[in-house]
Amino acid sequence: MSSRKDFTKDKAFLIDMTKCTGCRGCQVACKQWNQLDAEKTEFFSGEGYQNPPAMSEKTFTRIKFRDYQKNGQNEFAFYKEMCMHCNEPACASVCPVGAFEKTAEGPVIYKADRCIGCRFCMIACPFGIPKYEWSKAFPLVKKCTGCYSRVKEGMKPACATTCPTAISYGPRDEMIKEAERRLTDYPDRYIHKVYGKDQAGGTSVIYLTSLPFDELGFKPVTMRPLPGYTWQALRLVPAAFLTVGGGLSAISWINHRKDRLKQEREEAEAAQQPNETKED
Amino acid sequence: MTAARYVVNEIKGYHRFVKFLIALVAIAAVASLARFVFGLGPTTNLNDTYPWGLWISFDVVTAVPLAAGAFTLGAIVHCFHIKKLEPLVRPAIVTGFLGYSLVCIGLVLDLGQPHKGWHVLRYWNPHSPMFEVSMCVMAYTTVLFLEFLSPVAEKFGWHVPMRVLRWLEMPLVILAAAISTLHQSSLGTFFLIVVDKLHNLWYNPLLPLLFWVSAICAGMCIIILEATASHKWMGQPNEGVLLRTLAKVLPWTLGLYIGLRTFSLLALVEGPFFDRPGLTIAFFLEFGVGFVLPCIMFTQKSVREDDRRRAIAASLVIFGLVLNRFNVSMIGMMNPRHIYLPSIIETLVTLGIIAAHILFFVLIAKYFPIFEHHPETVDYTIPDSFHKLDGGPSVEVKAASHGG
Numbered sequence: 007m008s009s010r011k012d013f014t015k016d017k018a019f020l021i022d023m024t025k026c027t028g029c030r031g032c033q034v035a036c037k038q039w040n041q042l043d044a045e046k047t048e049f050f051s052g053e054g055y056q057n058p059p060a061m062s063e064k065t066f067t068r069i070k071f072r073d074y075q076k077n078g079q080n081e082f083a084f085y086k087e088m089c090m091h092c093n094e095p096a097c098a099s100v101c102p103v104g105a106f107e108k109t110a111e112g113p114v115i116y117k118a119d120r121c122i123g124c125r126f127c128m129i130a131c132p133f134g135i136p137k138y139e140w141s142k143a144f145p146l147v148k149k150c151t152g153c154y155s156r157v158k159e160g161m162k163p164a165c166a167t168t169c170p171t172a173i174s175y176g177p178r179d180e181m182i183k184e185a186e187r188r189l190t191d192y193p194d195r196y197i198h199k200v201y202g203k204d205q206a207g208g209t210s211v212i213y214l215t216s217l218p219f220d221e222l223g224f225k226p227v228t229m230r231p232l233p234g235y236t237w238q239a240l241r242l243v244p245a246a247f248l249t250v251g252g253g254l255s256a257i258s259w260i261n262h263r264k265d266r267l268k269q270e271r272e273e274a275e276a277a278q279q280p281n282e283t284k285e286d
Numbered sequence: 287m288t289a290a291r292y293v294v295n296e297i298k299g300y301h302r303f304v305k306f307l308i309a310l311v312a313i314a315a316v317a318s319l320a321r322f323v324f325g326l327g328p329t330t331n332l333n334d335t336y337p338w339g340l341w342i343s344f345d346v347v348t349a350v351p352l353a354a355g356a357f358t359l360g361a362i363v364h365c366f367h368i369k370k371l372e373p374l375v376r377p378a379i380v381t382g383f384l385g386y387s388l389v390c391i392g393l394v395l396d397l398g399q400p401h402k403g404w405h406v407l408r409y410w411n412p413h414s415p416m417f418e419v420s421m422c423v424m425a426y427t428t429v430l431f432l433e434f435l436s437p438v439a440e441k442f443g444w445h446v447p448m449r450v451l452r453w454l455e456m457p458l459v460i461l462a463a464a465i466s467t468l469h470q471s472s473l474g475t476f477f478l479i480v481v482d483k484l485h486n487l488w489y490n491p492l493l494p495l496l497f498w499v500s501a502i503c504a505g506m507c508i509i510i511l512e513a514t515a516s517h518k519w520m521g522q523p524n525e526g527v528l529l530r531t532l533a534k535v536l537p538w539t540l541g542l543y544i545g546l547r548t549f550s551l552l553a554l555v556e557g558p559f560f561d562r563p564g565l566t567i568a569f570f571l572e573f574g575v576g577f578v579l580p581c582i583m584f585t586q587k588s589v590r591e592d593d594r595r596r597a598i599a600a601s602l603v604i605f606g607l608v609l610n611r612f613n614v615s616m617i618g619m620m621n622p623r624h625i626y627l628p629s630i631i632e633t634l635v636t637l638g639i640i641a642a643h644i645l646f647f648v649l650i651a652k653y654f655p656i657f658e659h660h661p662e663t664v665d666y667t668i669p670d671s672f673h674k675l676d677g678g679p680s681v682e683v684k685a686a687s688h689g690g
């Protein structure tokens with residue numbers, strides 16, 4: 007796990023959902039770049055027009071649709087679901103073999119060769135992102151890679167490159183500044199909140215929306231970095247080991263000594279007054 | 287050939303119940319084979335919403351505290367020097383060793399990449415509670431194996447290992463307690479990460495401590511049940527007097543747990559607590575019936591001294607513990623619109639693991655001296671005095687068997 011504290015220069019996504027047209031170019035680009043199989047889809051298999059019905063081992067990102075009414079008009083709102091590339095990722099902290107890594111560039115990547123398949127990452131991720139290859143006998147975890155192979159070479163992620171309107175990609179501090187600028191410049195257009203600035207301790211994917219986040223299906227999450235929740239207990243491990251080990255050693259030494267002394271005393275007494283004991 | 291026939295004849299002589307257990311284990315073996323051939327998806331009801339199911343909730347999260355009797359009793363007998371409970375130690379160690387071996391098997395079945403399980407030893411991640419638990423379970427299974435070797439060495443009259451094991455006994459007991467403390471509590475740490483998913487009734491920062499204390503309670507209750515059952519069905523001596531002593535400790539440990547649990551609910555988490563009727567029922571069954579009620583029962587002399595009532599109270603605690611672990615690791619995280627129920631294969635495998643536990647216990651008790659242990663003949667003071675062992679009456683028997 008990285009012990010980095012400064013994430014301002016990490017590459018981050020700024021996704022302005024008010025500018026999203028729902029073209030789903032990002033979904034297609036993601037499939038292409040990551041060579042993911044197609045899924046069998048149906049109209050209205052999930053809520054509204056969104057497809058496929060859920061993220062999966064074959065779908066790393068997805069545009070969720072939500073219809074609502076505004077001034078008597080039917081409107082659409084969208085939400086791009088993907089890995090949030092948390093600053094301090096829960097998935098990386100719980101993995102027993104450290105298969106997840108927060109890279110210096112920003113993306114949180116998965117090293118399949120290490121993974122033992124315990125699925126703790128899936129339990130731990132506050133956004134429910136890692137998915138599993140359930141169809142395989144020896145499955146691995148799958149999730150958005152943040153297009154690390156592209157970012158490493160100075161390119162933008164496939165989805166950000168394809169997106170005609172809504173996704174900007176750049177250093178996290180600049181993205182946050184840009185988001186805040188839009189909030190002040192167009193206060194009526196947005197819910198006045200930058201999702202991802204502090205969520206789960208801060209993420210490399212930042213959203214602006216016009217509808218309340220929970221209505222769009224954003225997960226309510228804590229503002230504290232998740233690894234801290236387990237670490238506050240785990241850091242006590244060495245102390246607990248020494249306390250219990252040392253405490254029990256001391257207790258047993260004292261108790262054994264007490265017994266031995268008692269025994270010796272009894273033996274001595276017995277040796278001194280052999281007749282008396284017999285009479286009893 | 288003759289050896290095989292001997293084994294077959296031996297099995298033919300077993301009680302019907304034992305044969306039934308063998309059948310259950312065999313079915314589970316076939317079911318787990320199916321898991322490897324067809325994969326986790328088709329054979330289990332696990333999916334992306336419920337990546338952990340029965341195998342984690344029972345075979346790991348619940349089985350580990352159920353095997354806590356070994357370390358608890360070891361510490362009570364050897365560290366707190368309540369020597370009269372000694373005859374209970376060996377059966378507890380056998381239970382513990384079996385329990386942990388089966389936890390390892392359950393884990394291997396559940397892992398997606400079991401052949402890479404050893405990676406835990408290669409890529410350390412001390413920030414992961416899972417890493418911690420895996421290391422501890424491996425270490426502790428080794429410790430239990432060494433402790434379990436004692437009756438084996440005695441049976442075959444291996445003198446040198448016996449001496450080494452005697453000499454190691456105290457360090458092993460202390461090591462066992464320390465390692466157990468770590469992983470029993472770290473199992474609770476697992477669920478500290480699911481901060482927005484686990485229901486308020488169960489999520490609280492004291493989970494590790496609660497897991498540890500409840501494991502100690504359950505460990506003692508398992509010993510009570512085991513001794514009662516082996517007296518009733520296996521013709522072993524009645525250890526009622528010893529169990530009475532053990533039952534005297536229980537109101538204290540259970541009381542401590544109830545106190546901590548109440549404190550954690552009232553002071554450390556904010557509600558709402560009772561917003562989902564199903565979970566409310568689960569909570570009251572677990573806490574009321576599984577902890578508070580038996581705690582009150584154990585304070586009664588009439589319960590502690592009566593074999594049957596004592597066993598009932600102990601079973602209630604086991605019920606409470608099992609339900610608690612399921613509530614934390616499964617039920618408390620369930621989405622009411624999308625319920626997980628284990629598949630037939632998952633259920634058969636878990637039943638087989640339970641059956642294997644009982645089966646191996648019965649078999650080991652049949653062939654190894656785990657109940658016929660007479661600690662009175664052995665002096666345990668530090669340093670161990672070998673001459674007592676050499677001169678003791680039991681050794682003559684062993685020497686004879688060794689020669690013959």
Ligand code: SF4
Nearest residue numbers: 089090092095097131
């Ligand atoms: S969103 Fe989930 S999978 Fe992605 S980095 Fe954060 S914890 Fe890991």
Ligand code: SF4
Nearest residue numbers: 101121122124125127
């Ligand atoms: S499933 Fe793999 S990546 Fe996820 S926590 Fe387990 S070992 Fe790590």
Ligand code: SF4
Nearest residue numbers: 036067150153163165
């Ligand atoms: S960053 Fe890459 S992997 Fe992630 S959603 Fe975009 S295209 Fe897919």
